[in-house]
Amino acid sequence: xxxxxxxxxxxxxxxxxxxxxxxxxxxxxxxxxxxxxxxxxxxxxxxxxxxxxxxxxxxxxxxxxxxxxxxxxxxxxxxxxxxxxxxxxxxxxxxxxxxxxxxxxxxxxxxxxxxxxxxxxxxxxxxxxxxxxxxxxxxxxxxxxxxxxxxxxxxxxxxxxxxxxxxxxxxxxxxxxxxxxxxxxxxxxxxxxxxxxxxxxxxxxxxxxxxxxxxxxxxxxxxxxxxxxxxxxxxxxxxxxxxxxxxxxxxxxxxxxxxxxxxxxxxxxxxxxxxxxxxxxxxxxx
Amino acid sequence: xxxxxxxxxxxxxxxxxxxxxxxxxxxxxxxxxxxxxxxxxxxxxxxxxxxxxxxxxxxxxxxxxxxxxxxxxxxxxxxxxxxxxxxxxxxxxxxxxxxxxxxxxxxxxxxxxxxxxxxxxxxxxxxxxxxxxxxxxxxxxxxxxxxxxxxxxxxxxxxxxxxxxxxxxxxxxxxxxxxxxxxxxxxxxxxxxxxxxxxxxxxxxxxxxxxxxxxxxxxxxxxxxxxxxxxxxxxxxxxxxxxxxxxxxxxxxxxxxxxxxxxxxxxxxxxxxxxxxxxxxxxxxxxxxxxxxxxxxxxxxxxxxxxxxxxxxxxxxxxxxxxxxxx
Numbered sequence: 001x002x003x004x005x006x007x008x009x010x011x012x013x014x015x016x017x018x019x020x021x022x023x024x025x026x027x028x029x030x031x032x033x034x035x036x037x038x039x040x041x042x043x044x045x046x047x048x049x050x051x052x053x054x055x056x057x058x059x060x061x062x063x064x065x066x067x068x069x070x071x072x073x074x075x076x077x078x079x080x081x082x083x084x085x086x087x088x089x090x091x092x093x094x095x096x097x098x099x100x101x102x103x104x105x106x107x108x109x110x111x112x113x114x115x116x117x118x119x120x121x122x123x124x125x126x127x128x129x130x131x132x133x134x135x136x137x138x139x140x141x142x143x144x145x146x147x148x149x150x151x152x153x154x155x156x157x158x159x160x161x162x163x164x165x166x167x168x169x170x171x172x173x174x175x176x177x178x179x180x181x182x183x184x185x186x187x188x189x190x191x192x193x194x195x196x197x198x199x200x201x202x203x204x205x206x207x208x209x210x211x212x213x214x215x216x217x218x219x220x221x222x223x224x225x226x227x228x229x230x231x232x233x234x235x236x237x238x239x240x241x242x243x244x245x246x247x248x249x250x251x252x253x254x255x256x257x258x259x260x261x262x263x264x265x266x267x268x269x270x271x272x273x274x275x276x277x278x279x280x281x282x283x284x285x286x
Numbered sequence: 287x288x289x290x291x292x293x294x295x296x297x298x299x300x301x302x303x304x305x306x307x308x309x310x311x312x313x314x315x316x317x318x319x320x321x322x323x324x325x326x327x328x329x330x331x332x333x334x335x336x337x338x339x340x341x342x343x344x345x346x347x348x349x350x351x352x353x354x355x356x357x358x359x360x361x362x363x364x365x366x367x368x369x370x371x372x373x374x375x376x377x378x379x380x381x382x383x384x385x386x387x388x389x390x391x392x393x394x395x396x397x398x399x400x401x402x403x404x405x406x407x408x409x410x411x412x413x414x415x416x417x418x419x420x421x422x423x424x425x426x427x428x429x430x431x432x433x434x435x436x437x438x439x440x441x442x443x444x445x446x447x448x449x450x451x452x453x454x455x456x457x458x459x460x461x462x463x464x465x466x467x468x469x470x471x472x473x474x475x476x477x478x479x480x481x482x483x484x485x486x487x488x489x490x491x492x493x494x495x496x497x498x499x500x501x502x503x504x505x506x507x508x509x510x511x512x513x514x515x516x517x518x519x520x521x522x523x524x525x526x527x528x529x530x531x532x533x534x535x536x537x538x539x540x541x542x543x544x545x546x547x548x549x550x551x552x553x554x555x556x557x558x559x560x561x562x563x564x565x566x567x568x569x570x571x572x573x574x575x576x577x578x579x580x581x582x583x584x585x586x587x588x589x590x591x592x593x594x595x596x597x598x599x600x601x602x603x604x605x606x607x608x609x610x611x612x613x
Contacts, residue, residue, distance in 0.1 A: 119350065180389040184452070187342050187384075188404050188459070189377030198403070202394040 001100045022097035027278055030271035037268055048084025052077060052238045061254045071256035073246065085238035086261070090268065093233075094220040095156055098212050100158025100221075105165025106208055112166070112194055112202075114174030120253050123166060130163040139222050144230040157222045161215050168211050173203040179203070206283045213276030217269040224265055240265050291495045292318040292341065299336050299345055299357035301567075307352065308568045310336045312519035312575075314355070315594065318463065322491055323496045325506035325527075327542065328516035335385075337516070338467050341497070342382050343372040346403055354581040360462070377407040381456035385468040387448035391440035397451055398436040404455045418457045419458075427454045427484055445466050446477035450460070457488065464488075467499045482509055507531055512600075515539050518565050518575035525600030533609045535602040537580050574605065582606045 040047050056076035070079040112123035130138060143156035176182065177200055185195050195254040222242030226232040233239045240261040247257025299311040318324045326334045339345045347351055355517065357364040359379070364372065376382075384390045391400060399418050411419060421432040427450040429435050440448060449469060457463055466485065467608070470478035486509055487612040500506055506513050507527045515523040515536060523536040534540040537613050541560040547553065562579040565571060571578055579588040587605050594603045 043377055085332060180384055180386055181392040183344060184382070184384055184390045185392070186344060186347065186377055187380075187382040188455070189373045189375070190403075199394075201391050203392065 002212065015266070025155040027274060030274040033267055033271045034275065037087050037091065037264075037271075040084040041091045042088075044085045044088060048078070048081035050078060050081050050230060052081045053236065061250065064256050067159070070256065070260050073243070073257045074250060075252070079243070079256060082238050082243055083240065083260060083264055086240045086243065089150070089233060089237055090220045090223070090265075091238045092214045093150065093157065093223040094272075096154045097157035097161060097219040097223065098215045100154060101161030101215060102165050102212050104158065105162035105167075106169045108162070109166035109169025109171075110173055110196065110201065110204070113170040114177055114200060120170070123170070127163045127166045130160075131167075133160075135218065136222050136225050137162045139226060140231065141231070143226050144162060148231050148234065150237060153223055153226060153232050156231075157219045160222065161219060164211060164215070165208055168207050172207050173200055176200050176203045210276060210280040210283060213279055214273055217272035217276070220272075221265065221269055289320050290317050291320045291322075291355075291360055292497070293358050293469065294337070294341070295358075297337065297340060297353070297357060299333075299340055300352040300354075301538045302350045302352055309519055309570070310567050311340065312570070313521065314340075314516070314519075315521050316514045316524060317559035318495050318497055319511075320462075320495055321489060321493045322511045323486070323498060323509055326497060326499045326514050326515060326516060327501065327503060329501060329504050329542075329564050331518075331567070332516045333519040333567075334501075334516050335467050338382070338465050338497065338499050341463075341465060342376060342380055343367075343369075344382075346573070375462075377404065377459050378565045380464050381459045381461035381464050383449070383452050383456050383464065383466045383469045386439065386472050387445050387452050388472070390452050391448055393440055395439075396436070397438050397440065397443070401436070401451070401455055401458065405458045408459050420454075422452070423458055426457065426488070426540075428449075428480065430453070445473050446481065449473060449477075449481055450484070453488075457492070460492070461494055463495045463496045463497065465499070468501070469498070472499075478505075485509070503546055506555045515542070516569055519567060520575060520603065521594075522576070522604065523600065523602045525597065525602075529597075529599050535597055535600075535607040535609045536576075536604045537582050537606075537608065538576050540608055541579075574603075578580070583609075 014156050021253065036047070054077065056072070059067065059072045059076040061074055062068050062072040068078050070083070072078055073082070083233070108123045108127075112120040133141070138160040139156040142159055143152060146152035146156060151198065182195060182199050190198075223232060227239045228245040229242030230245070232241055235242065243261040244258050244265070247254065247259075247261070250257055294316050295316050297311060297314040298309065300307040300309050314333070314337045316324065316326070326337065328334050336345060340353055341357060341364065345351050353365060355365070359375070367375070391397070398420065401423070402416055404420060405416060417436075420436060424432040424435060429447070429450055435443065435447065435451065443451065453469070464485075469485070470481050473481065482505060485496060485498070488494065498506075498509065507530070510527050513525060513527050513530045514521055515538065517538050522532070523530070523539050525535065530539060531543065534543055538560070543560075544558045547557055556565065560579055565575060571588065573586070573588040573590055574580070574592050577583040580587065584606060588607075592603045592605045594601050597607070597609065
C-alpha cells in the first residue's frame, strides 16, 4: 500500500514541472520588469507622459480609469507619471548607495582580511558595532544627522550597507590570501600592493558582487522607507517612498495613491533579488 | 666545498603560539653548490617545506614565525636582509616551484598575463619581444604549442602543463637557485619523469642550482648530486647519492631506503616499514628525535641529541651510525 501511495509522488511530471518552467518564467518576468524600470529611469517621458509636477485641480483624487490609468493624487498629479519618474530616483539611490557600501565596506574588509592583526581587530569591532543596528535604523540615524537630501540619503543607506560588504570581503580575502598562487606571486618577489590588486582582489570579488545585487534591492527599500518617514529626498523630487507616504491619509478613500508605489517597489525588489540569485548560481558553478 | 651558493647553518623556525613556541624546523644545516642538485628528503612533517619556504623568505612574512640561524646566499646573509631587498632577490636570484601546479596559477588571469608579469620582474622588453621570449621559454620546458597555452586560462590546462608553465615562470627570472617543493607529487608518473628530466636538463644548460624537496628516495637517488635527509625538523644525514644508497649511515635513512620495493630479485612478502610516525612538532622526544622508532636505539639516544659528525662525502647525526666514522 505504502509503495503504491509513494509512487505517484516520484513521477517525473510532478518533479519537473515547478523546477524548470516556473523558475525560467519568473526569471524572464524579473528581467523584463527591470528593463521597464530601467527604461523609465533613463527616458521617463516615453512611459509616463506629462510633467510629474503638473498640478490639475480639476483632476484631484481621480480613480484609476480612462482619465488617468493609475489614478491621480490629492494635487491632481498622475500616479503613473509620478511612478515612472520615481524610477530614476529609486535606481540612482539603489545603485549609488550600493556602490558606496561596496567600495567603503569592501576596502575595509580587504585591509582587515589581508593585514590581520590590530587592523582586523579594529575593523571587526566597528563592523560588529554597526551590525548591532538593523540596517534601516542605522540609515535613519545617519540620515537624521545629515538632513534630508538625495545625496545624504545615498550616504546614509550606503554606510548602513557597508558592514555587510566588509564582512563578506574580509572572509573571502582570508581564504584567498592563503591560496598557493598568492604565495607563488610572493615567491616571484611581488610586493603586497601588487598582490592585493592583481591577485587577492579579483579572486575575492565574486561574493561581494552577488551581495551587491541583493543590496541594490534592499537599498531601494531602505531609501523608500526613509522617504516615507520624511528623511529622504526633497519633496519636489518624485520618489516611490514619498508617494507611498503621501497617499497614506487617503488610504480609505483613494487606495491607488499608496498601493501602486507599494506594488512597484515590491516587484522591483523581488526582480532584483531574483537576478541576484541567478548571478550567485552562475558564480558558484565555477 | 669552495663553490657554495647557499649555506644554511643551524636554521631554526618556530611558530609562536603566545604561551608556547612550536619548533617546526629545529636544525637545518645544508649546503648547495653552484649548478648542483641537492635533494631534501624526509617524511611528511619533517620540516622540508618550511625549510624551503624559509630560504625564500616566505615563512618570515608570517608574524607568528620566529627564524634564527644563518642562511648565506652567495655571501649575502638572507635573514639579515631588509624585506625590500629580500623581495628584490625573489623572482630574480631565487625562484620557487610549488607542489600543486593547478593551484599555483591565479585562476582569474590567462597564462600569458602571468608569465608576462614574471618576465617583467627581470627585464623590460617590447610587447612582441616579450611574446617571443615567452614562447621560447615555453619551448624550453617542452611546450611546443606555446600560442595555445599562452591564450589559455589555468583551468584549461592539465596538471603537468601547469607545472611546466610554473617552471617556465620560474625560469623567466633566470634564477641562480631554483627551489622546487615536491614539484611532481601531484602529477602522474610519466609526467613526473618528464618534469624531473626537464629540471635536470635546465640545471645543465642554465647552470642553476636546484634544491629539490621530495619525499621520494627514488627521485633523489636518480637526480641528486647530494641528498640531505631531514627528520622531525632536523637534518640527520647528508651524503652523495651513491654513498646513501650503498651505505646509509643513519638508521632513518636506511629505513627510508628499505621501504622502497626492490626492482630486481625476489619481492618480499611484506615491504618493510618504519613503525610509528613523525613526532608532533610540539612533542618532540628528548635526545635523538628518532629514538622511539629506531631499531638501534640505546640508552644515550633518549638522553642527548647526537652531534653532526663528518663521514666520507657527508655527515650524520646519530649515536650509532650504520657505518664507521672515517675522520
